[in-house]
Amino acid sequence: MRAKIVAGNWKMNKNLAETETLLAELSAKLPDTNAEVMVAPTYVNLASAVRTLENSKIEVIAQNMHFAESGAFTGETSADMLLNIGVDTAIIGHSERRAYFAESDAILSKKEITALQ
Structure with missing residues (x-):
């Protein structure tokens, strides 16, 4: 089940x-x-x-996460930052992120790869 x-x-x-x-x-x-x-x-x-x-x-x-470990990504949060506070799961590919922030399949793919590491 x-x-x-x-x-x-x-x-x-x-x-x-x-x-x-x-x-x-x-x-x-x-x-x-x-x-x-x-x-x-x-x-x-x-x-x-x-x-x-x-x-x-x-x-x-988390409601979202960035694919990069760190860098010049204003307002973004990395997977490592989330893990550091005890959060190990994130929503990736939400329709609002795609609509309002133009997140493409390519960006989503990078996030998925980061999340699975």
Whole structure:
């Protein structure tokens, strides 16, 4: 049987206090489940979300990641930076990234290669 995954992408919603409150409530109310539960809060709240859910079954994931390890990529976040704060999963190829930031199949391919390393 395939594993069930339930993921919530918060997009550009929730400030720090709202994030911490919602995650604490969600963690307390989440029953034992066989589903893998993931949340993708905003980047500025990722580290706090990881700390808040430290003893929870809920996994914190990133909404995006850049394919480069470092460099002149204003506003971007590398896979290593995400790993450094305890995030090892990212959404890649979201339709909004493709539409608003013109992410091509070539860029998506680079991100996939980076993510799988």
